[in-house]
Amino acid sequence: MKIGFEAKRAFKNFTGLGNYSRAVISIMAKYYPQNLYLLYTPQDNNKIRKTLVDPFPNVSVKTAPVKILKSYWRSFQLTKSLINDDIKLFHGLSNELPANIKKSNIASVVTIHDLIFLRFPHYFKWVDRQIYRYKFKAACKNADRIIAISEQTKRDIIQYFNTNPNKIDVVYQGCDASFCFIHTESAIQDIKQKYKLPQEYLLSVGTIETRKNQLLICKALKQLSKDKKLVIVGKATAYKQQILDFIHINNLTQQVIFLENVPFQDLPLIYQGAKIFIYPSRFEGFGIPIVEALNSKIPVIAATGSCLEEAGGPDSLYIHPDDDTALAKAIERVLESEALQANMIKKGLAYAENFNDESIAKNLNSVYQKTIEHAKRRN
Template sequence: MKAESEKQISKAESSELDQSSFGLSALSFPLKISFDGKRAANNLTGLGNYSRSLIESLAKQYPEHQYLVYSPKVKHAKQIDSFFEKENISLKLPKEGGFLWRSLNIIKDLAKDQVQLFHGLSHEIPFAIQHTKIKSIVTIHDLIFLRFPQYYQFIDRKLYEWKSRSACKRADQIIAISEKTKADIVEFYNINPDKIKVIYQSCDDGFKTAMPESTLNRIKLTYKLPEKYILNVGTIEARKNLRLLIQALKTVDHQYKLVVIGKETAYFKEIERELEHLALRNRVIFLKNIPFADLPGIYQMAELFVYPSFYEGFGIPIIEALYSQVPVIAATGSCLEEAGGPNSVYVSPTDVNGLSDQINRILANLQLQKEMKEKGLEFVQKFNSPQVTKQLMDCYSNLLDSATT
């Protein structure tokens, strides 16, 4: 099939069609769409999952095109290996290496591979791409490093700002993953809102199908999960605000434990101190390095999902919880209302009593839980992969078409 696609491309390239302009008519033959694949090829969580899921959805829904993933290196892991086994997804490693390859030398490879479009999946695109015939898109997930600079090292913050600001100025199109992120781009970078398209994210399809009871039992035994638990998923860092949830747990019905899944940072020491101070160590279970295949099952067995983060660009864990038919409590103040919808519950990220009250209220009311599950599942369909993928391909098509007008 891949050989057949390459023949079709060769035929199209030999036609009289002007290959310097790739409009909607260009979609009648296979395109070569390229991506910054550093995270897709190396990260097993977060932006790695997002990147692979996005590209896989495109490759499945629009198999007539080729998807070229550029990365300076590749990590061998089951998730990543299976990703690159897809017939129309290709890994592209440097022909000329160097630490600046993703920023500079990649342009030579893109030109040699005759790609029509480059999508920077996380805040950056190659320098000077605006001087080529290759159309460019950059996805901005958040500008938290500007909104909450205290959570970042000075050098890191300045580097993130420089790369993302430059990419927003140079890219032909910006994709923001939420209306809140779009507003931040306009505010901090003074970008014309018309240049920014909001395309929400989905989550892995594994969260969208109920696991069989036998699998759930195996997962429960493997990780020694309690009968009734509240779930929190995310890096254990100050911005995610796990401390508030720990404090609220003190006055939550004692038959419920808290399961926390996430990578530990220096902030974890604060959490440990809080647990000792409140005498809650035996009510909290920390899990890390969970195989991705088991994660949906852990969601599906939870009684409640709580996400009290001070600030997010979107909040994929909320989407995962809603697809898993778990009621959600999240924090006000960023974009989490966009992800959770009108039937999730929101509290201030500084209101301990408010959080514990809402947790107890939901856990004590089976009818409310049922309603939150049903309406949450209905709401989250707006983030379903086919719909989001179509919006993305439409964005590509419109951008390529604009070259002809």
């Protein structure tokens, strides 16, 4: 069977949607090698091609014609290419489908990652909200089936787009296999030396922005003893200045370390060197950094209010995203009990098995089969 993927993000984005796209493609190519997978992207990338395409004889790339506007091709001309290539099923990996795909005989499924732009509109420009709403809603309407990356996202699709729940399947994401490899103590010490990290530290990973709520960790840190250190890894936005102001006013400068532009291969080591992973985000589509932490054998403390319990499981700890005192107490509780740490690590690692590649591949393939059956009835 020929399966087409909308692969723009796979070749362009190196985090988030790009990671998801590359993971789905490689997982399906590995576990269902009998299929042929065509990746449709406006622009190729030789670096990505070496790891995503070259290892798999059943994966190939299709790019936009040179003379055509890339965005126009992706939205309005792509269906013609799918028909010419005899694609049986098309998967829009990043919230979109070609505008006219429903008029074809091609089965289509779209992954919706989150509807944060509707839940928290003040985080987005007005024009961006209008574009996202139009594209996401159209994709949900035109797709034969929808993949939501969490139960939270499924509920949001139903609420905001009035979509039939029976049309939506929840298929969780996994994390990169590099987080499942446990490194030696020597390698961890080397990474601490490279980035001048303390022997013991709390860790938070993610873009430094209002929604991610890293300021809450600093407020909790203020309530802890001065020997507690925090490492924040992520791209800075204007929100970082609020954190810096708080750190300066409260004399926390020696306790908080910011890291930006960390090579991906160093991240697992930074995770494994931490005592606790903290993720107080107000809202997420899923929460991949939590899964990365579970696989890295690190206790997790996260926020309530969205889907983070789905990512962290029943044995991680959760606090309200505005309750810095509760966070401080949770940190102390974990640090003061080796038994609790061991239990959280053991059960967290077991829970992370829900997100292994083989399980995800089986779930995706099940959705694909249902999508094809639905398309047959539609046609």
